[in-house]
Amino acid sequence: MIQQIRQRSRELSGEIRSIRQHIHQHPELSFEEFETAKYVAAKLDALGIDYQSGVAGTGIVAVIRGRQPESRCLAIRAELDALPIKELNEVSYKSINEGIMHACGHDVHTACLLGVAQIMHELRDQFSGTLKLIFQPGEEMHPGGGSLMIEAGVLENPKIDAILALHVYPHLPAGVVGFRSGQYMASTDEIHIKITGKGGHAALPHQTIDPIAIAAETIVALQQVVSRRSNPISPSVLSFGKIAGGTVNNVIPDEVELAGTLRTMDEQWRAEAHKLIRNVTHNISEAFGAQAHIDIPKGYPSLYNDPVLTAQIGGFAEAFLGKDQVRELSLRMTADDFAFYSQSVPGCYFRLGTNTNNAAHTVSVHNARFDIDESALETGVGVMSFAAFSYLQ
Incomplete structure (x- = not known):
C-alpha cells in the first residue's frame, strides 16, 4: 500500500499544484471564503464524494465511507481563509485580490486535503471506517472557525474518534515532516x-x-x-x-x-x-x-497533541517517508484553532516542511513573500493518505 499511495501521490502532483495555485491566486478573508468553498465543492462533485456545504458559514464537511463505516471515524482538517497581506511575490499564481494573500499556507492545506480525498475515495473498498474531511473557514480570525464548526456538530454524525491536521513549516525542507507529542502550541x-x-x-x-x-x-x-x-x-x-x-x-x-x-x-x-x-x-x-x-475576548486554547495518536501517526510517517525524514518539533508560542478540536477529541497537528534544501523558500509564514517548494504537496498528500488508510484498517 505504501508503494501504491506513493505512486498515486506522484501521479496527482501536477493536479494538486494546479489546485494550490488556483486557490493561492484567488484568496479570500476569514468567513468570506465564498468562491473558495464553491471551488472545493466543485472538486468534490467531480470526484463523486458526498459533502455538506454551508457549515458555520462557508465550511464544507465531506465523508468517505469504507467497508465498515460505523467501525471508527478519522477526521482531517484544512483551512480555507487567507490573510489581509499584500503579496510581494512575482509568480504566475500571485494573488489577484488586492491586499489579500495566502501567507499562512492554507492554500497548501486545502490542496493537500483534496488530494487525500481523491486517493482515499479510490481506496474506499480497501479500508474500514469513515474518513471525514473538514474544510474550515476563519482560522485566522476570532472566535476561530474551528469553534464554530464544532458548534455546528462537525464532531458528530458520525462521531469522530481522532483528528489530524498538517501545517506548512518553512523551517524544514520539503520531503520532511515534524511532530511533537503533548503540549505543542500556546493559547491566544x-x-x-x-x-x-x-x-x-x-x-x-x-x-x-x-x-x-x-x-x-x-x-x-x-x-x-x-x-x-x-x-x-x-x-x-x-x-x-x-x-x-x-x-x-x-x-x-x-x-x-x-x-x-x-x-x-x-x-x-x-x-x-x-x-x-x-x-x-x-x-x-x-x-x-x-x-x-x-x-479580554477568549481566543484559542493551547494546542495539545494526544501522545498515543501522535506516536501512531508519526510511525506511519516514518514508514512512508523513512525515519530520517521525520523530525521532532520544539514548543511554539504561536497558536492555531485546531486546538478546539484537540481539546475535544484526540488530535495530532504536525508540520510539513516547505523550503528548498534550507536555502530557498525559507521566509516565515504571515510574510508578504511567503511561498513554498511545491514538491512538498506530494509529501503532504502521501503522508496524510497513508496515515488515514493505516488508521482506518
Missing part, C-alpha cells in the same frame, strides 16, 4: 484596554488626568504579571502591539487605547492571568483618578 487571547482620564493643555498637567502616563504605568506593571506571577517553567507571553491616544504634542488626550496578546501553555494559569490583568489595570487607573475598561 486578545487584550483590549481603554483608559479614560481628563484631557487638557500639556503645560498644565495638574489640571488633567493623563491617560498616556497611566497607560505607560499600566504596560510596565502588566509585564510583571508574567515575570513575577507565572510559573517560569511554563511558557507565557504578554505583549502589547498597539497604543493609540492623542493627536498633537501639547494636548493631553481624554483617552488612550491599548491592544495586546496573552499566550500561555497552561489553561489554569491562563484564567488566573485574565483576572490579574483586570485587577492590575483597574487598580492603577483608580489610583490616578482614571477609569479603565478592559475586554
Whole structure:
C-alpha cells in the first residue's frame, strides 16, 4: 500500500499544484471564503464524494465511507481563509485580490486535503471506517472557525474518534515532516484596554488626568504579571502591539487605547492571568483618578497533541517517508484553532516542511513573500493518505 499511495501521490502532483495555485491566486478573508468553498465543492462533485456545504458559514464537511463505516471515524482538517497581506511575490499564481494573500499556507492545506480525498475515495473498498474531511473557514480570525464548526456538530454524525491536521513549516525542507507529542502550541487571547482620564493643555498637567502616563504605568506593571506571577517553567507571553491616544504634542488626550496578546501553555494559569490583568489595570487607573475598561475576548486554547495518536501517526510517517525524514518539533508560542478540536477529541497537528534544501523558500509564514517548494504537496498528500488508510484498517 505504501508503494501504491506513493505512486498515486506522484501521479496527482501536477493536479494538486494546479489546485494550490488556483486557490493561492484567488484568496479570500476569514468567513468570506465564498468562491473558495464553491471551488472545493466543485472538486468534490467531480470526484463523486458526498459533502455538506454551508457549515458555520462557508465550511464544507465531506465523508468517505469504507467497508465498515460505523467501525471508527478519522477526521482531517484544512483551512480555507487567507490573510489581509499584500503579496510581494512575482509568480504566475500571485494573488489577484488586492491586499489579500495566502501567507499562512492554507492554500497548501486545502490542496493537500483534496488530494487525500481523491486517493482515499479510490481506496474506499480497501479500508474500514469513515474518513471525514473538514474544510474550515476563519482560522485566522476570532472566535476561530474551528469553534464554530464544532458548534455546528462537525464532531458528530458520525462521531469522530481522532483528528489530524498538517501545517506548512518553512523551517524544514520539503520531503520532511515534524511532530511533537503533548503540549505543542500556546493559547491566544486578545487584550483590549481603554483608559479614560481628563484631557487638557500639556503645560498644565495638574489640571488633567493623563491617560498616556497611566497607560505607560499600566504596560510596565502588566509585564510583571508574567515575570513575577507565572510559573517560569511554563511558557507565557504578554505583549502589547498597539497604543493609540492623542493627536498633537501639547494636548493631553481624554483617552488612550491599548491592544495586546496573552499566550500561555497552561489553561489554569491562563484564567488566573485574565483576572490579574483586570485587577492590575483597574487598580492603577483608580489610583490616578482614571477609569479603565478592559475586554479580554477568549481566543484559542493551547494546542495539545494526544501522545498515543501522535506516536501512531508519526510511525506511519516514518514508514512512508523513512525515519530520517521525520523530525521532532520544539514548543511554539504561536497558536492555531485546531486546538478546539484537540481539546475535544484526540488530535495530532504536525508540520510539513516547505523550503528548498534550507536555502530557498525559507521566509516565515504571515510574510508578504511567503511561498513554498511545491514538491512538498506530494509529501503532504502521501503522508496524510497513508496515515488515514493505516488508521482506518
